[in-house]
Amino acid sequence: MKKIAVLTSGGDAPGMNAAIRAVVRKSIYHRLKIYGVRRGFVGLINREMHPMQLSSVADIIHRGGTILHTARSPEFLTKEGQKKAIEFLQEEKVEGIVIIGGDGSFRGARVLEEAGFNTVGVPATIDNDIPCTDFCIGFDTAVNTVTDAINKVRDTATSHERTYVIEVMGRNTGHIALIAGLAGGAESIIVPEAPFDLAEVCSRLMRGVQRGKLHSIILVAEGAASAMHVGDEIKRLTQLEVRVIILGHLQRGGTPTAFDRILASRLGAKAVDLLLEGQGDHAIGYCKGEIKAVPYDELFKNKKEFSWDDYQLASILAI
Ligand code: F6P
Numbered sequence: 120m121k122k123i124a125v126l127t128s129g130g131d132a133p134g135m136n137a138a139i140r141a142v143v144r145k146s147i148y149h150r151l152k153i154y155g156v157r158r159g160f161v162g163l164i165n166r167e168m169h170p171m172q173l174s175s176v177a178d179i180i181h182r183g184g185t186i187l188h189t190a191r192s193p194e195f196l197t198k199e200g201q202k203k204a205i206e207f208l209q210e211e212k213v214e215g216i217v218i219i220g221g222d223g224s225f226r227g228a229r230v231l232e233e234a235g236f237n238t239v240g241v242p243a244t245i246d247n248d249i250p251c252t253d254f255c256i257g258f259d260t261a262v263n264t265v266t267d268a269i270n271k272v273r274d275t276a277t278s279h280e281r282t283y284v285i286e287v288m289g290r291n292t293g294h295i296a297l298i299a300g301l302a303g304g305a306e307s308i309i310v311p312e313a314p315f316d317l318a319e320v321c322s323r324l325m326r327g328v329q330r331g332k333l334h335s336i337i338l339v340a341e342g343a344a345s346a347m348h349v350g351d352e353i354k355r356l357t358q359l360e361v362r363v364i365i366l367g368h369l370q371r372g373g374t375p376t377a378f379d380r381i382l383a384s385r386l387g388a389k390a391v392d393l394l395l396e397g398q399g400d401h402a403i404g405y406c407k408g409e410i411k412a413v414p415y416d417e418l419f420k421n422k423k424e425f426s427w428d429d430y431q432l433a434s435i436l437a438i
Contacts, residue, residue, distance in 0.1 A: 120237075122152040123394055124168060124213045127185040128159030128192075128220035128227065131371055132243040132257025134379035135185040135219055140176035141387030142217045142241075147173055149395060154213065158188045159220070160195035160227050163204035168211065180380055183260075183372045189220070195227055205234045215394035217387070219243050221255070225402055225415055232415075237399025239390040240415065243383070245371055247294040250421040251413035252404030256386065259378040261288070261370045262299045268366055269303030269336055276334030279360070282324060282353060284337045286346030286365040295370070296340035297426060301433045306335040308433055309349065311342040312425040317349065321356045323437075328359070335359075385410050 125142045127135050139155070146153035155175065157167040179186055194200035208216070208231070215237040218228045221244035228238040242249040245261035265287050272283050285305075289295045293310025300308035306327060307320045324335050337353070339346045350363035375383070386403045389410050393401060401412040 120151065120214050120394055120397065122154065122211070122213050123215040123217065123391070124154040124156050124208075125171075125187070125217040125219065126156035126159050126162060127187045127189045127243070128218060128224035129189060130221070130244060131183075131185050131189050132245050132255070133183040133260035133371070133373055133375035134256035134383040135189075135243050136176075136179040136182050137375060137380040137383035138219050138241050138243060138256055138387040139185065139187060140180055141384040142391055143171045143176045144173060145388040145391040149391065151391070151395075154211075155187050158190040159224070160192040160200075160204060161190045163207055164192070164194055164200050166207050181374050183374055191223070192227075195230075201230050201234075205231070208236060215239070215399065217241060217390045217394070219256075219387075221246065222249060225418065229415055232400050237394055237397065239393045239399060239412075240402035241383075241386045241390050242402055242404065245288060245295065246290050246292055248290065248292045248423050249402070249404075249418065250423045251402050251406070251418045253406055254382055256379055256383045257371070257375070258294070259382075260373060260376045261295055262302065263376055264370050264373055265295060265299035265366060266302040268364075269299065269305065269338075272336065272364065273334065276336065280333050282335045282337065282359045282361045284339060284346045284350040284353065284361060284363045286339045286341055286363070288366070288370050289340045289342055291342035292423065293340035293343060293425065294423070296338045296343075297429055297433065300338040301429055301436075303336065303338070304437065305338040305433070306437045307337045308430070309337065309339045309343045310425070310430070311340055313430060315343065317352050317356065321353060324353065324357060324359065
């Protein structure tokens with residue numbers, strides 16, 4: 120293995136830069152030639168790849184976003200797009216590729232595997248919806264961003280004695296809502312994994328009001344319901360003063376937490392180890408304190424478990 124490439128793909132996640140840095144530096148340490156592909160699979164199709172040196176990744180460990188840029192590539196889903204990318208990699212004599220991204224990116228990696236390239240996936244998505252790992256790069260930072268937002272909203276919510284409905288990302292999962300809701304002490308957490316009843320949400324709210332609560336926070340995962348709709352319904356059913364906030368893409372930005380930087384460094388370095396051993400077709404995960412390689416197949420077959428214990432705990436603590 121002489122020449123490898125690294126790319127970031129799909130929605131960006133804080134800590135992607137730390138992962139790129141780990142891949143580049145670990146490769147150079149092992150005397151591999153390491154190339155960066157711009158804009159994920161789009162860059163493979165458009166032949167946008169450049170050599171990376173130690174200095175290419177200086178001063179990025181603490182930065183959100185990705186210096187390689189990222190994209191979602193509808194063209195790579197077509198046979199023609201895939202052919203262009205494969206021809207480019209063959210001409211460039213790239214032997215292995217580290218793909219930093221989420222589930223969709225690993226499905227893209229599979230296409231390259233089938234064309235004879237070793238690929239290793241590094242899970243990075245704020246949604247934390249990859250089953251092979253307890254944590255994806257970016258999740259911890261996003262949870263901290265949401266928790267910080269809840270803290271700030273609490274101040275104004277208390278002053279005005281209002282109810283706030285806060286919508287968070289997560290695509291069709293509720294991991295961000297659950298963990299940030301637990302950390303932020305939300306009164307109710309609405310997630311796609313669990314059925315919800317707005318009448319029950321409202322009676323919980325009213326019980327709080329009767330006990331003298333000055334404000335309430337309802338966290339809604341984007342995949343469960345629209346916060347606007349939830350807010351309107353709560354207003355209609357309770358006559359309380361309600362405000363709605365959609366946190367949106369700010370959850371994907373910001374300086375990565377120490378946890379995300381360390382996770383990214385470990386996963387990125389391990390990805391290079393795997394390629395050096397001549398192994399591909401795997402993603403690197405962090406499970407119960409251990410870094411391990413998981414075959415893509417296993418990952419595609421399984422669904423990330425929702426933490427029902429935490430869901431129940433959040434509900435008990437918000438009584
Ligand atoms: O997968 C990360 C994510 O931020 C999801 O939480 C969200 O649903 C989606 O990406 C938003 O995608 P886009 O950047 O294309 O708006």
